[in-house]
Amino acid sequence: MISKNTIDQVFETARVEEVLGDFVQLKKSGSNYKGLSPFTDERSPSFMVSPVKQIWKDFSSGKGGNVVAFLMEHEHFTYPEAIKYLAKKYNIEIEETEQSSEQKQQEDERESMYLVSEFASKYFQNTLLKTEQGKAIGLSYFRERGFTDETIKKFQLGYCLDEWDAFTSEALRKGYKLEFLEKTGLSIVKGEKQFDRFKGRVMFPIHSMSGRVLGFGGRILTNDKKAAKYLNSPESEIYHKSKVLYGIFYAKQAIAKEDNCYLVEGYTDVIQMHQSGIENVVSSSGTALTSEQIRLISRLTKNITVLFDGDAAGMRASIRGIDLILEQGMNVKVCVFPDGEDPDSFARKNSQADLQEYLLENAKDFIEFKASLLFEDAKNDPVKRANLIQDMVSSISKIPNQIQQEVYIQECSRIMDISENVLFSTLSQILAREGKTSGVQPKKAPAMEVVRSPEAVKTKVDELFELERKIISLLMLYGTAEEEFEDMVLKENDKGELVMEPEIQKAKVFEKIFLDLQEDEVAFTNERFRELYSRIISLLNEEGEVNIEKFINGLDPELSSEVTTLLMEEEQYRLHEWERMNIMVKTKETTIARLVGETILALRRFLISQKIDDLSRKIKESSEEDTKESMEDIMDYLSLKKVLSNKLNRVM
Template sequence: MISKSTIDTVFETARVEEVIGDFVQLKRAGSNFKGLSPFSDERSPSFMVSPVKQIWKDFSSGKGGNAVAFLMEHEHFTYPEAIRYLAKKYNIEIEETEQTAEEKANTDVRESMYLVSEFAQKYFHDTLLNSEEGKAIGLSYFKERGFTNETIKKFGLGYSPEIWDAFSKEALGKGYKLEFLESTGLTINKERLIDRFRGRVMFPIHSMSGRVLGFGGRILGNDKKAAKYLNSPESDIYHKSKVLYGIFMAKQAIAKQNNCYLVEGYTDVIQFNQSGIENVVASSGTALTPDQIRLINRLTKNITVLFDGDAAGLRASIRGIDLILEEGMNVKVCTFPDGEDPDSFAKKNSYEALLQYLETNAKDFIQFKASLLMDESKNDPVKKADLIRDMVTSISKIKDRIQREIYIQETSRIMDISEQVLLNTLAQLVQKDITETGKKIKEEQKAFEVVKNENPVATEKIDVLYELERKIIEILLLYGNKTEEFEDVLLKTNEQGEIEQVAEMKEYKVYQRIYLSLQEDEVELANPLFRDIYNDLIAFFHQNENFSLENYLKELKPEFSHEVTDILMLEEQQSLHNWEGQQIIVKLKDQTIGQYVSETILTMRWFLVDRIIEELKSEISSEPEADNTEPLSMAMDYYKLINAFSKKLGRVMSRYSN
């Protein structure tokens, strides 16, 4: 178990903007940073990071929290995993305390799969470097590819022995469970245990945070029945369509260079990286997917797709370009000379020569499509028309109208055809997409109408109590430890010996005033989440004389993080819901904290009393002989109380408005 001192050091050292910057391209927005949500498909940034408060908020999904919460949400880390990741990132030595049997038993399935995968990577890497078979077969293969020892170590390359169950036996001997060896696909359990990747060189596949998700294994023998490349099967931690090979090593370079080179194979990535070009990832031999594109989109808007000189596969490969355009990204394409691929070309050329080639030969996707398909159409008018339609189809995928216009002009120039014809074709395609989208929306609306008619729901109204309780939490978070003046009403004996109410100003901590007021009224927050957060905050204030929001957020419980960060990130945003009309106080710039707190508490009291009055009204009978004396009397007393609240609110507001 990780010691508290280590956890404290991690929180004190880690910077939320640096941690999230490894996964999301952030841009400065005033005192904050913003970027595209890593949790939803969006084109307008709604993901905010506050360096001052050391929290983040994703307004598209509602998620939020500190650096640890981000890693738990994005990478599906457990709390200890997130702490270990941050400790490694900031070179903090982890101090361990002994883990109880119960804590060990509670380690979840996904974590067990990660641990098995990480053990496998170390095993394969050690076998490559230190076993006779590994050195003779695996290491010699990588050396022939031109990979240095540093590169082999950086990418964690390895070798799986030819023996049927060498890895499985080793893993079981180290205490790893067979169920996790099977669920990760490392072991096949039939009549006997079989290593899936036996006799192959191993390429570990990492998540964006560096965790081992799965493996790609290349066979080196001449067995024609066996697949040349074999990948880990789909599992709870490995989804091939959502992973890009090399993303962990490339993410910082992609963000820095504001461009990502996209290749096909593992060795393409490794050779480029070794040559000095690190902003490169691979789709690992699969057709490019929207999820893979979105992974890049979090780091940059620019993709350069690299194809080898084999023209036969180009036509099928360029289908991925339309997918990239649909995601609102900018695409360039670069091909290598006949007989060359990114791996071989990078191996033969220096960093400067490789970079120069890429910059010189990277073409806009329109130019690339034209040059590729023109050879096929030659002097055939029908084929040329198909080519033009193909190019306009790609342009129709672009969301930005200005960009579409520019590409139409470029296509007109290249293909020697009038812009008007192209614009008409484009309009037809766009209209077709709109019509199809409209049909889907109508179908969804029709389905909704059926449900709505079957289950009529009243127009949604603002939940006043919810908003007031939320304000209580907001005040505690933002101002809880501040000392302010509040009006106390005391009973005193005057000169005539009569008892009268006297208002006096006294200083309280804000949290004390709220706590005492709710205790006095015997009020408990109705919303279960707010009630738990309130109790947690009050306990923290009582236990920490010098309250610090930063320290509270360090220890923030995961179940509170979404709501707390939502409140904090919306601190300065004025409501658009006419709160004043709903008797909900919104702090204005010319208000003091004392006024804000007093108004909120009084308004909450007013609302609760008003609700009691409504309940009393429902008890009043319309029957002629009914005795309504008691409910009417009580209702009148409560009306007097509301009148007192009204006068007091007037005094509070006038006192601060002078």
């Protein structure tokens, strides 16, 4: 584990505007920076970075947080990966907490394998671009495939010399241990001799989500029938074929932004489509699709479009993968290229606009795809047709979401011209056999129901949630500000009526809020706000201030996001540059005392309303004597509520 000292040093050193500036084009806007959202497509900037508070907020997607939160959202790093990225950027040495000798040895071995793989990747790139054999054979092959020099460098493509041990000898000469060359599968060791596994092949490095080289795919360029056309690194401590997707490092941002992932078969399919402008594409590298690979995509999107070439036999063989995708709760579409075309060849022959249009127009729902693929064979054969329908319902049974199941049953009924009841019944049988239950039932005749007009349906605002949120916001933004508060004291006038009379007192915002809530014995009902309130009040009481940067860094991602939203809400208005259009927006700073006072009054009014409701319910269950007492209490509370409402200028 990374030591706390290293993490603290990273947070103290890293500047949010510098780190985010590597990913987003930022422009100065007052004391802040603004830019276009990296998470959504937009023309007007809604992305704000605060160097003072060391936080960022994207108003278009609602995301926000500190510098680590950005790397986890944008680069899809884990927390340790984000810390390591920042440590590397700012040349901070990473300290590890005490590990057992066994753990340390395992960690050292893994790191050694990563270092060997990184060296191999650079060696193969250098061989491709700077040796005569590499340029004549490897580089010529890639250029024949239509790859530009920029693409070749981006994907770190390489070449392994057609010599028995050229790579292994160079690695040993550079000080890399034979043990790790063998464990990564780069070298084959037989007694006293060592051989290069990828001799005479063009090389495709396989990266992790965070960009580390895990293994390689190598394609042979000779017509040797005894040798496999493609050869992958063997399984190792760092490379597990079933858990890796080729191209995920280069595609992750586009997948998240487009909210869709194109799934293809080979390395060149990924590279060619990427070069053509379709960057949200990955490959299972010739292996059968696994649930681990699907879960990797699900970190970025819930939508997968599987791309097939025109080979019907190949499509039937790959259809199992679709059921696996459905089983993971993903939405799946299928797009088939014309006969004789695959994603690589089709992308090479068509412009980006034509490719995008084709993918958009030809992506079919999996039900439609299965029907179109198998219907021709089955339409004149009742038994085959029944089997096809059974197969389609079997796919639907894999979907964990019951609403989606019902929608697909309806679609299957329409396409195959068979009653929904029969399909529902078949679905229930399949689920029962698999030990599952379904909330989807055969349809009954609809009962008569009263339909309310849309105008009658209104969204109910959670007033207490908003008030508690407002209090946290006031504490975060203005907790230490000293203000003159007009405190309303409840008094009886000459006529015996309850009235509120003003009294001026000077206090800090957090003191005013804390004392008022304590006096009213108010506890926060929202768990997140309760925790934030406790932490903020403790810091303000003990240290006299809240160090925003340090405070946010100590919160979990959910609380951190909530605090960032509260802190940056005011900045949203500045994004629109109202002043430039002569529209003056009154900021909160000018009315802090009033805001605090009104918020506390509104909370009191809400709690009084709740008390009245509780007493009203109690009356229904009480005796006559108790009812009289409760009625008197209600009248007192109503009188108090009226006073508060008048002060807040609200209609009762």
